[in-house]
Amino acid sequence: MPPTNEKTKEDVRKFVEMVAEKQGWHLHPDKEFLDMLIEGLMTNFNRFGYFGCPCRLLEGDREKDKDLLCPCDYCKPDQEEFGHCYCGLYLTEEFFKTGKMPDGIPERRPIERW
Numbered sequence: 001m002p003p004t005n006e007k008t009k010e011d012v013r014k015f016v017e018m019v020a021e022k023q024g025w026h027l028h029p030d031k032e033f034l035d036m037l038i039e040g041l042m043t044n045f046n047r048f049g050y051f052g053c054p055c056r057l058l059e060g061d062r063e064k065d066k067d068l069l070c071p072c073d074y075c076k077p078d079q080e081e082f083g084h085c086y087c088g089l090y091l092t093e094e095f096f097k098t099g100k101m102p103d104g105i106p107e108r109r110p111i112e113r114w
């Protein structure tokens, strides 16, 4: 069900900045790419009522998508293995310091949940 409290890009930017600060993470260093991820999160929130992952297909059902609520269940394991989440939104401090750009990584979500 669409929410009554629609979010703007600025709202979402504040949300991801707050999450990153609280967790000690960094956001994607490319401003345009970051903007695209923020827009995707905003679109998902305004369509479904929750911050569903911006680079995965959502069911539109909070219960079915609950592992994909950002930051998703796969964020930390992906950060531990690759230094950033699947979308590249959240980077570890260590990865950020390398100056590398997040790259494509394998999908950790079990295939039966796709």
Ligand code: SF4
Pocket (backbone or CB within 6 Å): 052, 053, 054, 055, 068, 069, 070, 071, 072, 073, 074, 075, 085, 086, 087, 088, 089, 090
């Ligand atoms: S992959 Fe990154 S952007 Fe996507 S839901 Fe997980 S933490 Fe959020």
